[in-house]
Amino acid sequence: MDLDEYEEDIRLNAVSYSIIAFKPQTSTKQVGETKTFEDAIKMAYEIHKENSFRSVLIYAVNETGRFVLNAFVRSDDMKLKIIGSRK
Numbered sequence: 001m002d003l004d005e006y007e008e009d010i011r012l013n014a015v016s017y018s019i020i021a022f023k024p025q026t027s028t029k030q031v032g033e034t035k036t037f038e039d040a041i042k043m044a045y046e047i048h049k050e051n052s053f054r055s056v057l058i059y060a061v062n063e064t065g066r067f068v069l070n071a072f073v074r075s076d077d078m079k080l081k082i083i084g085s086r087k
Contacts, residue, residue, distance in 0.1 A: 007068040011084045014060035018067065019043050021053040031056075037070070041080060044073045 017040035019032040032043045037058070044056040053075060060070040071082045 018059040020057040
């Protein structure tokens with residue numbers, strides 16, 4: 001299995017989603033976790049409304065705890081960008 005297949009397998013078999021906030025010149029911060037991708041998207045937008053982060057990242061997490069970037073929302077355009085497939 002190559003790296004792309006490996007990452008896609010994590011996305012397709014995610015059991016939870018970690019929401020990570022990014023602000024330049026500071027460390028990243030986990031700001032939430034949810035069981036569904038749809039809830040993770042809602043949480044990402046809510047976090048942007050309440051804070052001044054550059055990006056909010058959504059990581060898919062599989063049952064063994066491995067994770068991969070699944071989507072992100074940047075503060076400059078507030079558009080969801082999905083990486084790979086959606087569950």
